[in-house]
Amino acid sequence: MRSARLARVGTRFITAATTAVLLAALVVPGASAQGKGDLVVGVTSDPDTLFPWKATQFQAVALLGLVYDSLVEFDQDLNVVPGIAESWDTSGDGMAITFTIRDGVTFHDGKPLTSADVKASLDAILDEETGAVQRTSLASVASVEAPDDSTVVLNLNNPDAGILSGLAGGPNLAILSKDDNEEGLSAAPNGTGPFAFGSRKPNESVTLVANDAYWREGEPKLASVELRVIPDESSIVDGLRSGNVQLAVLNDPLVATTAEGDGISIARTPQLAYHVLQLNHNRPPLDDLNVRLAIQCAVDRQEVLDTAALGEGEVVGPITSPAYLSDPSARPCPERDLEQAQQLLADAGYGDGITIGTIVSQGEYASSVNEAQNLQAQLAEAGINLEIEPMEIGAYVDRWLAADFDTAVALNGGRPDPDVQYGRYFPSTGNLNQIASYNSPELDDLFARGKSSGDADERKQIYADISNHLEDNAVWLWMFSSPNYSATTEGVEGFVPMPNNSLQYLRTTTVQ
Amino acid sequence: MITSKRIARTVAEATVTLLGVAVLVFVMLRVLPGDQITASLGIEAGMMTEAQLDALRAYYGIDQPLVVQFLGWLTEVASGNLGFSQRTGQSVLEMTASSLPVTLELAILATLLGVLLGVPLGMLSASRPNSRRDGGAQLIGLAALSIPSFLLGALLLTLLARILRYNPNAMGFARPLEDLGLNLQQMMLPAIVLGFALAAPIMRTTRSAILEVKSQDFVRTAIGKGVSPLRVQVRHVLHNSLVPIVTMTGIQFGYLLGGAVVVEQIFSVPGIGRQFLIGMQQKEYAVVQSTVLVIALLFLIVNLLTDLLYRIIDPRVRTG
Numbered sequence: 001m002r003s004a005r006l007a008r009v010g011t012r013f014i015t016a017a018t019t020a021v022l023l024a025a026l027v028v029p030g031a032s033a034q035g036k037g038d039l040v041v042g043v044t045s046d047p048d049t050l051f052p053w054k055a056t057q058f059q060a061v062a063l064l065g066l067v068y069d070s071l072v073e074f075d076q077d078l079n080v081v082p083g084i085a086e087s088w089d090t091s092g093d094g095m096a097i098t099f100t101i102r103d104g105v106t107f108h109d110g111k112p113l114t115s116a117d118v119k120a121s122l123d124a125i126l127d128e129e130t131g132a133v134q135r136t137s138l139a140s141v142a143s144v145e146a147p148d149d150s151t152v153v154l155n156l157n158n159p160d161a162g163i164l165s166g167l168a169g170g171p172n173l174a175i176l177s178k179d180d181n182e183e184g185l186s187a188a189p190n191g192t193g194p195f196a197f198g199s200r201k202p203n204e205s206v207t208l209v210a211n212d213a214y215w216r217e218g219e220p221k222l223a224s225v226e227l228r229v230i231p232d233e234s235s236i237v238d239g240l241r242s243g244n245v246q247l248a249v250l251n252d253p254l255v256a257t258t259a260e261g262d263g264i265s266i267a268r269t270p271q272l273a274y275h276v277l278q279l280n281h282n283r284p285p286l287d288d289l290n291v292r293l294a295i296q297c298a299v300d301r302q303e304v305l306d307t308a309a310l311g312e313g314e315v316v317g318p319i320t321s322p323a324y325l326s327d328p329s330a331r332p333c334p335e336r337d338l339e340q341a342q343q344l345l346a347d348a349g350y351g352d353g354i355t356i357g358t359i360v361s362q363g364e365y366a367s368s369v370n371e372a373q374n375l376q377a378q379l380a381e382a383g384i385n386l387e388i389e390p391m392e393i394g395a396y397v398d399r400w401l402a403a404d405f406d407t408a409v410a411l412n413g414g415r416p417d418p419d420v421q422y423g424r425y426f427p428s429t430g431n432l433n434q435i436a437s438y439n440s441p442e443l444d445d446l447f448a449r450g451k452s453s454g455d456a457d458e459r460k461q462i463y464a465d466i467s468n469h470l471e472d473n474a475v476w477l478w479m480f481s482s483p484n485y486s487a488t489t490e491g492v493e494g495f496v497p498m499p500n501n502s503l504q505y506l507r508t509t510t511v512q
Numbered sequence: 513m514i515t516s517k518r519i520a521r522t523v524a525e526a527t528v529t530l531l532g533v534a535v536l537v538f539v540m541l542r543v544l545p546g547d548q549i550t551a552s553l554g555i556e557a558g559m560m561t562e563a564q565l566d567a568l569r570a571y572y573g574i575d576q577p578l579v580v581q582f583l584g585w586l587t588e589v590a591s592g593n594l595g596f597s598q599r600t601g602q603s604v605l606e607m608t609a610s611s612l613p614v615t616l617e618l619a620i621l622a623t624l625l626g627v628l629l630g631v632p633l634g635m636l637s638a639s640r641p642n643s644r645r646d647g648g649a650q651l652i653g654l655a656a657l658s659i660p661s662f663l664l665g666a667l668l669l670t671l672l673a674r675i676l677r678y679n680p681n682a683m684g685f686a687r688p689l690e691d692l693g694l695n696l697q698q699m700m701l702p703a704i705v706l707g708f709a710l711a712a713p714i715m716r717t718t719r720s721a722i723l724e725v726k727s728q729d730f731v732r733t734a735i736g737k738g739v740s741p742l743r744v745q746v747r748h749v750l751h752n753s754l755v756p757i758v759t760m761t762g763i764q765f766g767y768l769l770g771g772a773v774v775v776e777q778i779f780s781v782p783g784i785g786r787q788f789l790i791g792m793q794q795k796e797y798a799v800v801q802s803t804v805l806v807i808a809l810l811f812l813i814v815n816l817l818t819d820l821l822y823r824i825i826d827p828r829v830r831t832g
Contacts, residue, residue: 042682048552048599048794056553128563131571136559187601202600202607203782203790204685228684231777231786234666238673239682262674393554394546394795401550401558412555424559431559 036210036223037511039492041503042236042248046203046229051186052171053125053132058249061171062503063227066208067108068174068191071099071118071152071167076496076505078322078416080164084113084175084192085152094159094454099152105215107177108189108196115146120178122154130182134173136431137166137420140451159452161459165417170502194220194507204229220507221494237487240264246489246511249501252366253312256485263490268312268483269497272320272414272421275304275313275371277358277477281437283406286356290348292474297333297341298382299375305480308370313482318467320414320481321421322499324460326467332474341382353383358407360388361396365411371479372409403435414481416500418463419451426470438475526812533808534589537801538582544795548572548598551795572598574797585801594806595798597791604802607787612806615783617688618706618776619768621699625707626714627761633711634718634757635750641723649715656712665705665778672701681779702779706772710764717760721753728752754825762818769810 047060052068055061073083085099105113122144125132140160145153156163167173180190189197194216195208207226214220228245230236233252237259239245250256250266260266277295285291301315317326333340345351360372369390376386386407391399399405415421425436427447433439443466450462470476486497491512496505549568550557560568569575576584585595594604630653637649673679680697688695725731726749734748735741773785784803791799822829 040684045790046600050601054552056556128561129567131560131564131568133553133556133559135561135564186598200601201685202597202602203611203786226684228682229782230682230780232666232780235669235681235778235780238669238679241670241673242677242679242682244679244682392545394544394551397550397554397557398545400555410555432555435558 036221038224038226039222039247039506039509039511040226040228040245041506042230042239042245043227044229044231044233044236046200046206046227049186050189050197050200051182052174052176052189052191053130053134055171056133058501059227062249062501063206063208064171064174064189064191065193065502065504066195066225066506067189067193067197068171068176069105069193070170070173070175072164073168073170073504074416074498074500074502076498078499080168083168084118088164090454094161094452095156097154097156097163099154101150101152102215103150105192106213107192108211109177111177111179113175113177113192114149115152116149117178118152118175119144119146121175122152124176125173132172134166134169136424137163137169137173159454161451161453162417162419162423165415166420168416170500170504195225198224214507216507221510222506225506237264240487240489243489246492247495247509248487249497249503250485250487253310253482253485254366256487257310257312259485259487265488265490267486267488267497269486270314270320270499271481271484271501272416272499274316274318274320274412274414274481275309275367275479276410276412277375277479278405278408278410278436279474279476280403280406280408281475282403283356285348285350285354286406288348289473290344291350291354293332294341294344294348294382295379295384295477296331296474297337297344298384299378299477299479300336301328301479303336303378304371304374307374308367309480309482313480316478316481318470318476318478319418319421319463321416321418323416324418324463324467326464326471326478328478330468331471336378338382341384345383350383353385355385355387356406357387357389358409359396359399359405360390360409361393362390364393364396367482368409368411375409400435403437414500418466419447422466423447423451426466426475436475438473440469440473443469522816526809529812530805530808534586534801534805535582537804538585538797541795541797541800542578546795547574548795548797549574551793581797585798589802589805594802597796597799599790599794599796599799604799607799608784608803608806611782611784611787614685614687614781615769615772615776615785617695618699618702618772618781618783619765621703622706622710622768622772623761623765625703626710626764629707630711630714631718631750631757634715635722635745637715637719638722638726639745646719649719653712653715656708656715659708661705661709661772662774662778664708665701665775668701668705669778681781685780685782698779698781702772702775702781705775706768710768713760713764714757717756718753721756722749725749725752751825755822758818758821758825762814762821766811766814769814770807 043059045059047063048057049055049060052064055064069084071083071085072080075081084102084105086102088097088099090097101115101118107113124130125135126138126141140156140158140163142155142157177190194211194214196211198207198209200206205226205228207224209224210220210222230239233250233255236245236248237255240248241262256266279286279292281287305311305313305315315328317328317331319326358372360368362369372388376388379386400408424430424432426439427444428439446462446466450459453459484501488495493510495509596603597607600607633649633652637646640646680694686694731748734744773789776783776785788800788803791803
């Protein structure tokens with residue numbers, strides 16, 4: 001009797017518990033207590049580091065950009081806007097910048113952020129031992145002072161108009177707590193950004209949760225963001241189709257264009273990164289201006305874009321930043337001109353044609369080998385024989401860094417500020433000038449003036465001159481820029497894709 | 513009987529093989545262009561000062577002479593420490609403990625499907641050689657052999673996601689203990705793709721083995737004695753054809769344990785193949801070296817088990 005009753009109670013209890021669990025399972029997904037949604041972002045790889053100053057991979061930069069803040073940041077039009085610093089003031093001679101640090105910014109572990117954290121962070125980035133990848137952004141900084149809790153002064157070696165843009169370097173210029181170190185942060189990131197680190201399953205997913213104490217009122221609008229690893233872009237699209245993934249940034253134009261429709265919207269965002277054929281001026285006959293011009297005249301860039309990248313993108317000149325955009329029609333041979341190409345080659349004494357090599361990284365981005373093949377076909381018509389050397393990315397990077405190539409098919413990252421973009425390549429003092437293999441006193445002078453000028457219109461003119469100089473001397477063969485594709489499913493609102501690939505506007509995104 | 517002398521010999525052979533694998537992988541990794549710094553920074557590595565590069569080399573442990581690196585790694589491995597992955601913040605042992613069972617499950621399911629599909633098809637084929645039935649079965653085998661797994665995988669995934677809005681593989685990987693139902697759904701498609709490809713060699717091996725056995729005297733004797741046809745097929749013919757079939761299945765199973773990289777990529781299965789691939793992409797030497805060693809060890813174990821299986825199937829092996 002008694003045991004039977006107990007059994008019945010037990011059964012009832014189990015039934016009730018099961019019902020409760022099932023109900024909870026039905027209610028929980030998609031909506032937390034405040035009615036905020038949970039968003040799943042499909043990514044092809046998980047972040048290769050969680051330490052912001054060393055992050056270069058897209059997934060790592062995108063993720064850590066949500067966790068960390070920098071002094072200043074870019075808005076969607078790439079203007080420098082306040083971040084942790086609510087305002088700043090440049091001294092009359094341009095040799096010092098004074099930042100006022102925002103009140104009420106706290107790290108995810110609860111500690112308040114003060115100027116001491118800012119100074120400690122910038123000092124550490126400047127320290128070579130740290131291995132920070134954007135150390136060169138602070139190259140003109142002589143010293144950092146923190147006179148009081150809410151003031152930071154950067155003393156410069158020379159006026160530097162690009163430094164604010166450099167400071168807006170996302171996680172690479174993140175302000176960390178002075179009490180944290182690399183080892184600790186690599187396991188458990190601790191920033192001041194809209195999302196705090198939640199959990200990670202290596203090679204599978206990283207989950208971020210809303211930072212309720214975030215300093216921007218009313219943001220973030222999501223309860224959580226999960227970066228879910230789906231290694232293949234086509235499989236990510238299948239995830240969007242089935243609704244298990246709600247947002248993804250796609251690179252492959254073929255995958256993106258075929259994904260469109262069927263409940264998936266694709267937004268194309270022009271990117272700062274540019275496709276270019278780099279020429280090595282130390283390798284004859286590429287030291288001859290006429291030969292370089294012949295290459296320029298022999299190539300229809302639109303055709304490269306059409307055949308290699310499905311026409312998805314724009315033909316561009318050297319500078320891709322919207323505020324300083326080069327005019328691609330202001331170059332020698334804006335239209336393909338085979339006769340002139342052959343004439344230029346003959347003038348240079350190579351009437352019988354030339355043979356040059358090119359290195360191409362295979363599998364790094366979708367269009368690389370196709371670009372090389374189209375260039376080969378076009379150049380052949382002008383008597384220029386392009387020998388393609390496809391190789392794995394590791395080999396490519398080694399050859400590139402050693403400047404061991406005639407020409408290199410490259411996809412170079414762009415920057416909002418042209419000084420940050422090209423200051424590494426073309427001034428004779430640039431870190432990569434050996435590889436860019438071209439400089440001139442005129443360019444040196446232009447770069448120096450562009451760096452120190454505080455006047456926006458004057459800077460525009462200077463960089464237009466730089467752009468023209470690069471094109472007139474056929475320094476490299478600038479070809480085109482491709483868009484990135486942000487794919488979202490129905491119900492995702494408020495996401496603004498960025499030309500620099502940042503996912504920062506996940507903080508204003510909502511999902512139904 | 514398996515003597516202790518024999519065991520000692522097997523272990524010695526395995527050790528030498530593994531050591532060879534270790535040396536080979538170590539050398540190949542160092543010969544390949546690029547290191548962990550250029551793998552993670554790409555051309556940005558050119559922006560680093562020499563002092564910065566030195567700091568990074570020390571951080572990644574590639575500042576030591578090669579011999580020191582190798583012996584250091586080997587000593588650690590011998591004491592059970594497979595190394596550390598900066599990328600995941602985990603030890604290689606932890607990573608392997610999480611990825612190996614996934615691969616094991618997938619390999620077992622795929623092999624099961626391959627055998628269940630391949631052996632009956634092979635028997636069907638051999639039952640009346642060069643007939644229409646044989647042709648049909650061979651055609652299926654040829655298709656299984658010819659359709660690349662990346663195509664079949666992507667096709668299945670896209671069709672299901674598009675038409676049925678069903679895509680368990682995009683739901684975040686679930687381990688059997690977390691959610692067995694979801695886990696089996698996630699394993700289903702990759703197991704089918706791998707199993708289908710596996711069925712082809714198993715089918716062909718089964719067919720030729722059976723044809724060979726069928727022509728032997730003892731089968732004719734059995735038939736003559738009036739043994740039922742089914743019993744002849746299973747007890748006499750199939751049983752005596754098992755050695756090549758088991759060999760083929762064992763080899764294929766061993767390959768699967770090396771990770772089915774492509775299928776793991778398409779279906780987001782975090783197995784040991786992807787662990788190896790990502791380690792390779794990042795040039796995380798310790799991850800690649802230790803993962804390859806684990807795979808090689810598994811291959812040896814599978815071969816050993818296959819050998820032992822012969823003894824059970826065929827008494828003649830036991831005495832010989």
